[in-house]
Amino acid sequence: MNEQNEGKPFYKRNWFWIMILSIFIIVSATTYIANFSFYQGKADSTVVSQKKTKKTVADLSLSDKYNELKTGKTGYSKKEVIQLLGEPTSVQQIDDTSQVASLTWDKMDNGKSIVIQVTFEKGKVSAKSIQGLDIDRKRLLTKKDYNKLQNGDNYNRVLDVLGDPDDYSDTNGIKTLIYESDLAEADPTYDALIKIDVANNKVVSLTQQNLK
Structure with a gap:
């Protein structure tokens, strides 16, 4: 019996296939763990990045927020401006036909009154001004x-x-x-x-x- 086993090729022996199966299981488990760690790390990085972005926007000074506002063809919409500056202090509809409106923000910055005025034409910022900077x-x-x-x-x-x-x-x-x-x-x-x-x-x- 032992002589018959010794005469078999190595790939027909039980120990060979047990070893192959063990290697396959180890490699599969390692690959799964590595992939899970990679995507988990990527997801965590995305969350951290989003938190940093939110914090950065929240921490912008009033003048920095003003500088963020784009005018002209790429001008911000009224919704985007309000998201950045908050609700305006006053709204004036200048021309209903051409959809021209002027929004004013009167805010305090370091104990000083800052006035920001933004003009919209057809829903986009066409002009902006800031006064009272210290x-x-x-x-x-x-x-x-x-x-x-x-x-x-x-x-x-x-x-x-x-x-x-x-x-x-x-x-x-x-x-x-x-x-x-x-x-x-x-x-x-x-x-x-x-x-x-x-x-x-x-x-x-x-x-x-x-x-x-």
């Missing part, structure tokens, strides 16, 4: 600073030279920046002002009054 400049802006800028400079160049504007509006993609605080005045009896228009991320117009 700008803390480290020094007075002068005519020398103003002269550092020229038509064709990009938007970030303006912010690098002058800092954040006091008032900021955007009408169909044309940004208007107004600087009126901490300006060196040539004549102290008149207010100084810097006004800059930006289109397609480039300065297209610069004006100033009473800068020293």
